[in-house]
Amino acid sequence: MTNTATNFDKVQLREIDEDHHGQRIDNYLIGQLKGVPKSRVYRILRKGEVRVNKKRVKAEYKLQAGDIIRIPPVRIAPPNTEQNIEKFDRVKQLESHIIDETNQYLILNKPSGMAVHGGSGLSFGVIEALRALRPKEKFLELVHRLDRDTSGCLLIAKRRSFLTHFHELLRTKAMKKEYLAIVVGDWDSNNNRVTAPLKKNQLKSGERFVSVESDGKPSETRFKCLKRFGQYSLIKAMPVTGRTHQIRVHAQYAGCPLLGDSKYNLNSQDENQLGLKTFLLHAQRLSFTLPEDDNVLVYEAELPSKMEDIINQLNKKSN
Incomplete structure (x- = not known):
């Protein structure tokens, strides 16, 4: 069967409602023009083909309720x-x-x-x-x-x-997150707080890599050892800040990198005899409040079966 191109083939005029009030126009367009490459979205913005209230705007323009957006015809390739x-x-x-x-x-x-x-x-x-x-x-x-x-x-x-409310909770550290992870080594119970500053780097391959650097961003993770399995430990991690790869890098900095983490544990292949293809890090609990409501809602996510299996294996080996 021959594929034909998908088209947003007509000029569209959209009126912005309250749900999109305050959203950046580039993010709005990316959400509306599903399947259109981001580079194409930024190009039509740059060229002035997108108009708000008949005027050109930049990508960072924040939409206002009642704005009228003109979206030009956009042609995209069909999905496979x-x-x-x-x-x-x-x-x-x-x-x-x-x-x-x-x-x-x-x-x-x-x-x-x-x-x-x-x-x-x-x-x-x-x-x-x-x-x-x-x-x-x-x-x-x-x-x-x-x-x-x-x-x-x-x-x-x-x-x-609600997005604005949740972002404010994150900014003020009022949204609480708890993770479970399996790390290599016997976690030091006295090491319950890591504040090493983190700096994000990009390798030539385009891959992101985070390291502890004195000029990095302030970062804090609180840890608690839940169980020891000899050469491994099950820990709880509670990030106070939300940096890229924060738990993984702070665990490595504490001397106990995540089991199977090939990026931040150089010995992961030697140490991983449990058949893991990647590290085990699970966002187990999330708690937050809703607007104009002081009641704290707590949600928990069941452990993935792979993580349960590994914990059971380690329990048997350590007994």
């Missing part, structure tokens, strides 16, 4: 049929990972191995999958992120006002 089938299957599986859903937000137990959004060679991620599951939802945005190989609690806002 096999990828569509794979996407459909994975989207259906994701439905069973939803922990709770209200009119304002959604909590997901994100599977390990799935990125939170498309990009870097990935055709789709969690947010694209959820938008496919909820085609009538006008607004679905990630509140925070998890690494591709990290599982557990992921919060998605369904209203812009």
